[in-house]
């Protein structure tokens with residue numbers, strides 16, 4: 001409950017928050033794992049839970065005190081989605097928790113919580129709202145999506161395609177590894193995993209990916225400490241390929257942390273050449289360096305700072321940025337609406353304004369990074385979003401305003417199985433994929449000689 005309340009206040013979910021709560025509550029590893037499952041589950045299904053609870057309550061769930069909302073959602077999630085907690089235990093625990101909060105709440109809400117959760121236990125599963133009369137409400141409730149986003153997708157793509165996106169946003173993502181080819185091969189890692197009874201299959205698009213059949217603690221997998229793999233979604237594994245980096249080149253990763261794509265670039269460069277990895281948050285660059293040590297990457301130099309400030313007037317004398325780059329990756333900060341299944345909290349704190357805000361940053365970052373590219377060099381822009389404002393329209397406008405840059409098709413740089421994800425303009429979009437990949441966009445531009 002504390003973790004959920006913290007998310008409501010700060011809008012952030014991450015290991016730091018789980019660590020803080022588990023040390024304050026002295027949770028052991030099993031209890032911590034259960035807390036993470038509860039928190040993620042409640043956030044993933046929040047709109048569906050609120051709808052089910054709302055059918056049984058004479059008060060609107062979102063008008064109740066936040067603490068009562070949170071307790072009800074936690075209880076309802078356990079009743080509707082978890083088998084391993086007995087129903088009576090879930091209800092009793094929720095009622096006790098509410099009693100303990102009576103002083104904070106100014107009155108005792110435990111009778112109300114008890115009545116609503118017991119009604120949920122007794123009531124048969126209701127029919128989903130009718131999509132014919134209001135597709136936005138129907139999809140928002142069924143797939144636990146914010147109505148503004150469903151409305152946006154329905155308007156742009158029609159209800160049928162919007163439903164595919166909504167469904168993808170609520171599913172639990174698979175655990176996918178990228179084989180670190182500096183250390184091993186896909187077949188060798190597959191054999192190591194099989195020997196440890198870990199079921200995995202080669203990914204069908206990325207040629208260096210393995211999808212595990214079940215989620216597990218990554219650090220317990222064979223080869224983790226030895227840096228034989230990096231945990232990374234299959235769509236993310238396709239982006240570095242689009243730069244066509246070569247050993248000996250000089251590359252810039254303009255927004256590098258935690259280093260997934262930068263360490264992949266190093267592997268593609270066979271650890272020869274130079275990668276400058278910039279990130280605005282220096283503590284996140286520590287993560288990049290830790291990943292480099294584990295994966296055996298030797299050619300990466302970190303550079304902390306806001307790229308917009310770093311590429312200032314004194315660029316010509318900057319020790320790391322003054323020499324132009326052969327290749328640049330701009331994996332831009334974005335709304336993250338393509339990875340909601342990984343970050344379910346994002347559904348409830350992002351707004352249409354998040355898209356506009358990120359767009360402003362993306363436009364600025366693209367303008368400054370492009371100045372660092374050598375004539376004939378290649379820049380790849382990517383984002384884990386499928387909103388046009390953050391994706392193709394950024395590249396359309398950039399190329400219109402900068403005639404020395406031409407958009408190139410990414411098709412030659414993808415493995416054959418990736419070709420269905422090439423858009424008519426020649427960009428990469430995993431928006432409609434049946435491979436359980438994140439929803440990513442990438443475009444490639446070249447600077448004229």
Ligand SMILES: C[S@@+](CC[C@H](N)C(=O)[O-])C[C@H]1O[C@@H](n2cnc3c(N)ncnc32)[C@H](O)[C@@H]1O
Pocket residue numbers: 254255256257258259260261262278279280281284305306307308331332333334365
């Ligand atoms: C999408 S993440 C990058 C993920 C990374 N490329 C990877 O594959 O692991 C975006 C990163 O951009 C950084 N960032 C945001 N604004 C920035 C700026 N103005 N200059 C440099 N880095 C920035 C964020 O701190 C964040 O780490």
